[in-house]
Amino acid sequence: MLKIDNLHASINGKEILKGINLQVNPGEVHAIMGPNGSGKSTMSNVLVGHPAYTVTEGSVIYKGKNLLDMPVEQRSHEGLFLSFQYPVEIPGVSMTNFMRTAINEKRKYLELPPLSPSDFLKLIKSKRDLVKLDSKFMNRSVNEGFSGGEKKRNEIFQMAMLEPSLSILDETDSGLDIDALRIVAEGVNKLKTPETSVIVITHYQRLLDYIKPDIVHVLYQGRIIKTAGPELALELEERGYDWLIKEFEDSQK
Amino acid sequence: MNVSNIYIDLFRENRQVIDSGISPILNGCREAALEALQKYGLPATKQEEYLHFNAEELFRTDWGMNLGRLNMPVDYAEAFRCNVPNLSTLLYYLAGDTLVQSESAARVQTAEGVLIGSLNSLAKDYPELVGRYYAKIAKMERSGIAAINTLFAQDGLFVYVPDGVVVEKPVQLVSLLQSKVDMMVNRRILVVLGNNAQLKLLLCDHSIDSRNALSVQVVEAFVGSGSQFSYYDLEETHTANNRINELFIEQQADSSVELKTITLHNGKTRNSIFATLAGKGASLNVDGVAITDKQQQVDNYTYIDHKVSDCTSSELYKYVLDQESQGVFAGRVLVREDSQRTVAHQTNRNICLTRSARMFTQPQLEIYADDVKCSHGATVGQLDDKAMFYMQQRGISAAEARTLLMLAFVDEVIGNVKLEPLRDRLRRLVEKRFRGELGHCEGCNICK
Numbered sequence: 001m002l003k004i005d006n007l008h009a010s011i012n013g014k015e016i017l018k019g020i021n022l023q024v025n026p027g028e029v030h031a032i033m034g035p036n037g038s039g040k041s042t043m044s045n046v047l048v049g050h051p052a053y054t055v056t057e058g059s060v061i062y063k064g065k066n067l068l069d070m071p072v073e074q075r076s077h078e079g080l081f082l083s084f085q086y087p088v089e090i091p092g093v094s095m096t097n098f099m100r101t102a103i104n105e106k107r108k109y110l111e112l113p114p115l116s117p118s119d120f121l122k123l124i125k126s127k128r129d130l131v132k133l134d135s136k137f138m139n140r141s142v143n144e145g146f147s148g149g150e151k152k153r154n155e156i157f158q159m160a161m162l163e164p165s166l167s168i169l170d171e172t173d174s175g176l177d178i179d180a181l182r183i184v185a186e187g188v189n190k191l192k193t194p195e196t197s198v199i200v201i202t203h204y205q206r207l208l209d210y211i212k213p214d215i216v217h218v219l220y221q222g223r224i225i226k227t228a229g230p231e232l233a234l235e236l237e238e239r240g241y242d243w244l245i246k247e248f249e250d251s252q253k
Numbered sequence: 254m255n256v257s258n259i260y261i262d263l264f265r266e267n268r269q270v271i272d273s274g275i276s277p278i279l280n281g282c283r284e285a286a287l288e289a290l291q292k293y294g295l296p297a298t299k300q301e302e303y304l305h306f307n308a309e310e311l312f313r314t315d316w317g318m319n320l321g322r323l324n325m326p327v328d329y330a331e332a333f334r335c336n337v338p339n340l341s342t343l344l345y346y347l348a349g350d351t352l353v354q355s356e357s358a359a360r361v362q363t364a365e366g367v368l369i370g371s372l373n374s375l376a377k378d379y380p381e382l383v384g385r386y387y388a389k390i391a392k393m394e395r396s397g398i399a400a401i402n403t404l405f406a407q408d409g410l411f412v413y414v415p416d417g418v419v420v421e422k423p424v425q426l427v428s429l430l431q432s433k434v435d436m437m438v439n440r441r442i443l444v445v446l447g448n449n450a451q452l453k454l455l456l457c458d459h460s461i462d463s464r465n466a467l468s469v470q471v472v473e474a475f476v477g478s479g480s481q482f483s484y485y486d487l488e489e490t491h492t493a494n495n496r497i498n499e500l501f502i503e504q505q506a507d508s509s510v511e512l513k514t515i516t517l518h519n520g521k522t523r524n525s526i527f528a529t530l531a532g533k534g535a536s537l538n539v540d541g542v543a544i545t546d547k548q549q550q551v552d553n554y555t556y557i558d559h560k561v562s563d564c565t566s567s568e569l570y571k572y573v574l575d576q577e578s579q580g581v582f583a584g585r586v587l588v589r590e591d592s593q594r595t596v597a598h599q600t601n602r603n604i605c606l607t608r609s610a611r612m613f614t615q616p617q618l619e620i621y622a623d624d625v626k627c628s629h630g631a632t633v634g635q636l637d638d639k640a641m642f643y644m645q646q647r648g649i650s651a652a653e654a655r656t657l658l659m660l661a662f663v664d665e666v667i668g669n670v671k672l673e674p675l676r677d678r679l680r681r682l683v684e685k686r687f688r689g690e691l692g693h694c695e696g697c698n699i700c701k
Contacts, residue, residue, distance in 0.1 A: 093657050105649055
């Protein structure tokens with residue numbers, strides 16, 4: 001599905017990612033943890049093609065293609081989805097219009113005809129139910145005036161609509177209460193198939209209680225310093241990152 | 254030679270031709286106009302209000318004027334349909350300044366006393382009525398445009414709605430520019446609403462060929478107590494068309510007015526609005542949208558005079574400027590000393606899509622009363638990068654994302670158009686404009 005090899009990336013001349021190696025196979029759930037400023041969000045932004053970041057070295061192969069060569073929208077059409085840490089408000093663009101445009105642009109890329117209005121409405125209805133998003137949101141501007149929880153549910157709703165092969169959830173748990181967290185996590189789990197993969201970026205074990213990872217990585221100073229099974233997340237919850245960082249720094253000496 | 258003198262000489266040489274066949278009401282104002290033009294002249298760029306709009310250069314062009322009122326036979330209704338689906342209007346055409354009555358709207362004289370038709374012809378038949386209002390608020394001492402327009406005015410549209418009468422159908426006036434030579438067209442519109450009357454007026458400016466042209470139009474609107482007036486001014490002309498439009502409006506107590514000025518496609522345009530809130534409780538809403546690219550220029554100037562207390566005015570102008578185009582907004586709100594409890598809000602928001610697009614904005618509040626709620630704000634910026642990226646991540650192409658954001662941006666004004674079929678039509682036109690499908694006039698058979 002995804003193979004990241006020695007990825008280096010910088011923003012405004014400052015190097016943030018310093019050689020990431022990561023392989024995600026179909027059906028796997030990876031968790032990426034790490035202290036603040038370790039490069040977690042940078043990694044997700046680089047993968048989806050945020051224009052502010054420059055890749056200086058390394059490669060990313062996604063479904064056998066060079067991901068870094070693709071424009072942002074093509075990465076999306078190819079099934080890459082990012083659930084934003086801070087979903088953007090777009091005043092004046094209704095959710096319906098936004099989703100219809102997104103779906104139909106993807107269909108155009110896949111050489112499919114646009115969805116008929118009635119099929120589109122049916123699709124919306126079925127996906128809304130998944131994250132318990134009220135129909136009134138569809139007539140509102142994208143994310144405008146949505147609460148923190150509504151915004152995150154809206155991210156998962158969009159994920160459901162676009163049916164990605166690889167989803168990156170960037171701190172989807174931040175700002176969520178327990179109920180919203182459960183709804184969001186259940187949504188993600190329902191969308192999970194043996195062919196699709198998920199990368200969960202989080203600070204806390206809490207989300208991983210709901211979305212069970214197969215592999216847990218710890219990112220520190222732009223590198224993955226530890227990779228292990230789900231038990232690592234529990235250990236981190238208990239002991240923090242210090243011991244890992246010390247271990248890493250000792251090994252660098 | 255001073256540019257005003259060109260027209261003063263032209264007037265003197267052709268006085269007889271100009272007066273011939275024209276109502277004494279129109280002819281009777283020419284001396285005062287001549288005096289004003291001699292004294293104050295045409296707008297010059299050294300005047301602050303015309304700093305960014307070179308009217309002098311436009312007037313210096315050697316325009317032809319159809320002062321002899323030669324008939325230029327064209328089947329306008331056939332050549333052009335300014336079609337607003339689901340909107341039935343009382344439709345009139347102005348070819349140059351000559352009113353061409355369509356079948357659906359011959360001169361209207363209803364039992365209730367509504368008059369709609371040629372200004373010249375109605376001024377002949379109702380001299381007292383027209384004379385009471387004509388050239389009364391188009392102040393020639395403050396505007397050389399009003400002076401030159403009054404000097405040469407021969408025809409245009411007159412609408413009269415008596416007390417208590419509601420004109421259900423919107424009145425639509427399609428102004429067409431067509432000529433075999435470079436032309437200056439001088440039009441005059443007079444609108445009078447009595448007390449508790451209602452009228453919706455839709456003006457559509459179009460060109461049907463690519464000759465250079467200058468249209469000079471002055472609109473005077475009197476809105477009586479408790480009346481409601483909607484005025485939609487849509488310009489969609491060729492880049493060779495230049496337009497100077499001045500609207501003078503006076504509102505009496507508890508009247509409510511909605512003015513929308515929308516420039517979809519043009520050459521160089523200057524729109525001025527001089528509004529006077531003359532009766533307590535009057536409310537005025539002045540909005541505008543300008544969408545420009547190439548070398549287009551749109552200059553909107555508004556002057557709102559809160560002459561008495563307890564009036565409300567709100568303004569929202571939005572510009573989207575692409576390529577090398579230029580926009581100007583200058584809005585002045587005057588709140589006089591005794592105009593307590595005035596509410597006046599003014600906003601101008603602009604997006605420059607390129608580094609070479611230019612926007613000049615100058616909000617001005619002049620407040621002498623102390624118990625008022627007034628605000629103004631102006632911004633010039635670019636499309637929101639974050640929103641662009643968010644949409645692209647969802648698979649929306651950069652071009653489509655831009656279009657969606659621009660549509661959303663101007664919809665704050667378009668979405669407020671009260672006349673629903675017109676609102677839908679405008680949305681479609683704006684979308685076509687942003688998609689680059691509006692290089693020629695929409696709906697016109699000649700350009701296609």
